Amino acid sequence: MIHEYWYLGLAFLLLGPLLGALLSGIDRRLTARMQSRQGPPILQPIYDVLKLLEKDTLVVTGLQTLYLWGFLFFMLVSGFILFLGSDLLLSLFALTVSGIFLCLAAYATNSPYSNIGSSRELMLMMAYEPMMIIVPLGFFLAAGSFRASDIVAGHPSQVFELVGILIGFLFVLTIKLRKSPFDLSSSHHGHQELVKGITTDFSGSDLALVEIGHWYENTILLGWLYLFFAPLGVIWALPISIALFFLEVLIDNTHARLTWSSALKLSWLVTVVFGVSNLALLPFIARG
Amino acid sequence: MSFLKKSPWILHYAATSCNGCDIELLACLTPLYDVERFGIVNTGNPKQADIFLITGSVNEESRKVVENLYAQMPEPKAVVAIGACAMSGGIFRDAYNVYGGIDKVLPVDVYVPGCAARPESIIDGIMRACEILDERARSRRQQRRRVAA
């Protein structure tokens, strides 16, 4: 099998964190401007990580670093699979494993903040997992394949056939990006009810690993969003997906945090109403 | 150049403060003063903080907490004592339970005077602390190179 996209996969591994860092930096700047502030420079996340690498690392247990290696490794694998044009479900499964490793790292430190943060993170994973699974299923019914390369080469009307799933995906994107109202387990904003939630007991290079992992995750999620619009061509798809990505920033700044039970119930409701119903209609309306 | 100057994360603790200095400190985070443009983030977590901002004087209870928090901060770190109470005990200096300023317990790097200290002074103090952090980081790096060689 020829991998036409091997260079994209490689580019993801090397440049993915940079794109993610830029997205994160623009996010913070945009948030600041929405709050009538100046905000940090766009490259600030990169400065943050470089600083973290200069600091000492204090650990509660040595094994937490191992779990964080796992977190980063599976994140890389997930994105690599996606950008290689390969199977979307497999990419999703690797993403899930990565998330679980982050939770394990937090559980390993066994402090009350990380424990609750980790439990909440697992509940959020439970909340968005069905919708995230429905996205590849929807693409399968619309484009006839789970492979990202086939989805990109699909029919331009794909995005209209998948509009319900797109809405559902945008909803869970808020959860995955840890934006209000779903930033229950950990938040980019400074001080919150669980201190830093999952990342409370990570410092120095451990925290740098987490940040870099999150940059990769930003790129991966942007990639997923891009897939919806991909058949329209890069000219249209890229700006639209970036615009939607920053729609999340607007949602972040205009909502307060929900409780975990509301988050769970609401997510599953949205999944059923938008995701499952769209999926049920697809065999009738799809052309692929 | 060390990146500690570009991204100093702070930990704010009110020891036995009347909270006047704390209010001024938190005002720095508001749009009017906006310290985030310097890359400063108020993490509530010693493990992720570089600069320890302490307000208020020290008594037996807060002494334990301050030492605990300082111990949980990774190197390189700096301590900034904000306000008159943190510097020397302020007007509470002669109280029976007050040990005095923060420097009775921790090595303080920067003193920010005032009662309450003004946001501009506080930002100035944090900037000084950044310079100190930067020096510390650089000298550590040089030390490591010498040891490795």
Add this chain to the structure above:
Amino acid sequence: MPLITFLVLFPLVAGVAMAVAPTPGRRALVLRGSVAAISAASLLLLLLNFRAPPAYFALDHRVAGALELLFLAGGVGVALLLLYWCRRIKRHEWYIPVLIVAQTALMLAAELAPGHPEIGHPFYVDSLSLLMVLIVALVGGLICVYAISYMRGYHAHSTRVPDRQPAFFFVLFLFLGAMFGVVLCNHLPWLFFFWEITTLCSYWLISYSGTDEAVRNGFRALGLNLIGGVAFAAAILWLTRTPGLHTWELDRLIAAGSAAALIPAALIGIAGLAKSAQLPFSSWLLGAMVAPTPVSALLHSSTMVKAGVFILVKLGPVYHGATVGFLLSLIGGVTFLVTSLVAVTQRNAKRVLAYSTIANLGLIVMCAGVGTVETLYAAILLILFHAVAKALLFLGVGTTEHMIGSRDIEDMEGLVYRRPAIAAMLLVGVLGMFLAPFGMLLSKYTCFEAFLAQDVFPGAGVVLAAMLAFGSAPTLFFWSKWMGKLVAMPRRAQPMQLPIPFDEATALVILTLVTCVACALFPLADWVFVQPFVDPLMSAGLIPIGGDRIPWETVAMMTTMLAGLFVMPLIFWLFPPRFAAVSGYLAGGNLDGSASYQGAMGAERQVESRGYYLSGLIREQPVVRMGLAAAALLTGLMLLSAAR
């Protein structure tokens, strides 16, 4: 054929030998020897029939006739024995003797009927049976070895339970022989006889401890399995009486396809559902957890409940494309969804494992109901991985319970640091249950595409796929929560404890290795077990021709992930990062490291944290009741649609 006879009869002989063994030491020796012999025989059977198409064995006319009489008498004997045991029933269990009588009546009506079918090829071997034989022999054998030292400890702890270990091991081996009979028998009445023996063994083993709770749960298992038994007997009677499909052979039944064989397939389907503890018959498996751990591992996760899904998978071609099949898949799906949700609320480790077993079996039932190449592939791999990983988990939990004195997940906090070996094995088991790149995930991955391709009626596949998606989410939650408890750093240093007994350690280590190997070499499992099973079905036109199951690049990716999972800990062990250790963050109030903090009024407070069990959101009783109602409705619909 001689191997088959050996496999069915030798465990019986060995069981008697163990029952009459003079000392426990001698009994243990006999047991280990027998397990070795059975395992060798099963491996030999595999080698002789390696990747071969199904082989059928006829018996000499007189031998067959004699066996027929023997099994008939045996069936009546089993019924009489069960009725005798029913003298201990309570008022609300009146239905049990009624079911026994009904079942026996149906069987006698079938077997004594004048025009009943001839016995053609009563025994057979195909690759699915080979897989089951290996599972029963190896996994079952390891569990029996484990039971040697486990039962010793069990009776040392529970002094009020009468020590009936000789009989216990006899019944265990009787069960093994019966399982071999179930998977190697082509002749339905004889298969049913072995099926009933497993029900009998299950009852005896569950009520082993003799307490009222155990006896009640034993009767519940008996009752629910008897419902399945009655359905099975009704299917055999139908096959005897009906003018169209007049055969007692399983392969002929399958070859008849959905056109002719729906009614017996639906009835046997109910028997399979009951045996595999699917909704609406699931309550017996939860109750069966009162039995000693080896019983839970052997009967109620690895082997007996697999007999139910085994028969459903075999009938896959009949269910394919039929409404009956779709309804069966729905039952499996509802079971999967409901039990996954309820498992989140459980703190007792054995109950978590029980619910998760039912959920995984539900998944296999979903696959069997669809009956395409992809789902049969997924179902067979699920059977393999689940049997191995679940046995490992049950045995691990049993050993952990003896070590820490509790089955509660919360008490297993920090096991990775307190008892690294057993914790590592539990982690392998849990990972094997749900995570990529391990096998279970592989099966789910194949299932999604297969479900969506379903065309029983428009939208059918979407319902199944949605159930799979919604059911997978809670499984992620409760497994990760348990793993989190295992890897948590203990807040206080723990004293060193006794080592694991040798027999238990042997069984656990071998099972761990088998789990890892099975997951790593899953393409091999496909090549050895799945392809030889589905190819004959495809060439006989019983199921549609399936495509290339898993593209090689997916296999490459999964191998990379698996490699990473092994290599990273290795690197960590060889080059550990040397970081300074500090306490966890307790807002600066740490007093004793991470274990206690200064609370209000200067009091020292211990740090405690528990997992989330969501019991306010998911209330076990109402959710299960809803599932029971839905499944009962679906079962009724299934029978109705078969009759049309």
